[in-house]
Amino acid sequence: MFPSRPAAFLGVLTLDTRFPRLPGDIGNPASFPVPTLTRVVRGAGPRDAVQGAAGQRAAGLFEPFRAAMHQLELEGAAAITTSCGFLVLLQQRLQAAARVPVVSSSLMLLPGLLEEQRQVGVLTISAEHLGEEFLEAAGVPASRLADVAVEGVEPGGAFARTFLGNEPRIDIVAAATDVLAAAQRLKLRAPQLTDLVLECTNMPPYARLIERATGLRTWSLLQSPALLAPFKGSHLPREKR
Structure with a gap:
């Protein structure tokens, strides 16, 4: 019997990395108060994302991120995020291609x-x-x-x-x-x-x-209201004041 997926989970699109992900890091499942499922976007490394806008666009990151995002949607993601703040350049296009909320950065x-x-x-x-x-x-x-x-x-x-x-x-x-x-x-x-x-x-x-x-x-992103809104009713951290 195959293991069942959580009824609702947060999908995390991560760059293709090997560095350690400490508690609090978005790639560590313990960082969020809701279930998460990670998909690695193969071939997209840190320096592909962390560069000027023109360089990032030339790296062609949208299509591999879109494909990985759709896989998470098919598996039941209630919301989707990414592992790099610089990927905000993909926000508009990813959200337009998604059926669930996307908070890229x-x-x-x-x-x-x-x-x-x-x-x-x-x-x-x-x-x-x-x-x-x-x-x-x-x-x-x-x-x-x-x-x-x-x-x-x-x-x-x-x-x-x-x-x-x-x-x-x-x-x-x-x-x-x-x-x-x-x-x-x-x-x-x-x-x-x-x-x-x-x-x-x-x-x-x-x-x-x-x-x-x-x-x-x-x-x-651990405190993003837009990212955590689909999980309202879960044990979420209080907003900072």
């Missing part, structure tokens, strides 16, 4: 946060590549682009090397140090900030450390 939290805050921070794996086109794809109005303060981890640091380099092991302490240092740089540059969106889905394992060190509220 934590950057899609920005419009709602900007309705309540004068400025919102973004912590990213690559500030060099996270241009305005990605923010616009996430729904940030042109008039509010300047109100998004972006900070990235050091390009040559342990965090970037591990996840962009797709390394099989991680130095957790060194990676945490990189993420905390970036958050603290952002806080020094924009001391009025209260809310911080974690673009990279490998960053939530360090969310509590960031909050304790900076006083910032962190946001990720």
Whole structure:
């Protein structure tokens, strides 16, 4: 007898990676309070996604992600997400091709946060590549682009090397140090900030450390109301205030 699937599950489209996925990482099944099912998009690596808008489009990611998404839909996914915030460039086309809600990136939290805050921070794996086109794809109005303060981890640091380099092991302490240092740089540059969106889905394992060190509220796909709405009634975490 074949094992049965959960009645409703969250479908997670992940890049083709080998790095460890810690609790809190979107690729770790324990990260969400609802059942998940992961599909790896073979041949799509971290550097295919994390690059400028023109380069990502040239990488031709839409079709393999669309095919994997449809497979998850056939298996019963109630909502679908991805493992990289830069994939927000695919949001409009994926949602148009889907029958269920698609939330491709934590950057899609920005419009709602900007309705309540004068400025919102973004912590990213690559500030060099996270241009305005990605923010616009996430729904940030042109008039509010300047109100998004972006900070990235050091390009040559342990965090970037591990996840962009797709390394099989991680130095957790060194990676945490990189993420905390970036958050603290952002806080020094924009001391009025209260809310911080974690673009990279490998960053939530360090969310509590960031909050304790900076006083910032962190946001990720783990708190996305749009992503978790189909599971209303499940044991979901309370929204942050």
